[in-house]
Amino acid sequence: MDIHKALEDLSSHINQDYPIDLKSNFIKNTRTFLMNFIDYVSKHPTTSYYPISRLYEASKCDTPQDVLTITNYLTSKRINFLDITFCYFPYHSDDVIEITAESYKESVTENLTPVNKITGEEVENFERSRLGFFCYVRDFD
Numbered sequence: 001m002d003i004h005k006a007l008e009d010l011s012s013h014i015n016q017d018y019p020i021d022l023k024s025n026f027i028k029n030t031r032t033f034l035m036n037f038i039d040y041v042s043k044h045p046t047t048s049y050y051p052i053s054r055l056y057e058a059s060k061c062d063t064p065q066d067v068l069t070i071t072n073y074l075t076s077k078r079i080n081f082l083d084i085t086f087c088y089f090p091y092h093s094d095d096v097i098e099i100t101a102e103s104y105k106e107s108v109t110e111n112l113t114p115v116n117k118i119t120g121e122e123v124e125n126f127e128r129s130r131l132g133f134f135c136y137v138r139d140f141d
């Protein structure tokens with residue numbers, strides 16, 4: 001399946017999950033953000049890397065919560081359009097430390113130090129504000 005067919009399928013899912021006729025502002029906004037994302041991807045079909053900043057740009061989201069909502073939807077098992085990588089961005093380093101989804105969640109909700117997915121060691125000098133994620137468009141070929 002190519003990217004254009006994948007976008008058609010995604011659009012069908014959005015129409016089913018976020019119908020136009022519902023009056024909820026949350027649903028209307030989420031639908032708009034997702035349709036903006038589809039429009040962006042269709043105009044940039046060779047772009048596969050989506051850090052948080054590009055997710056904002058592509059979806060035209062208003063808040064971090066909006067970006068998390070659409071990212072959650074696009075990375076869900078049912079939709080499976082984006083693959084997500086959770087990470088830690090160390091201060092004074094260009095190296096990104098990959099962490100597990102569980103470690104990310106524990107860091108955010110319980111302020112626990114995340115564990116490096118590769119080495120199994122705790123991240124040194126942990127600052128919660130340095131947590132993040134990025135996504136890649138799944139390979140549809």
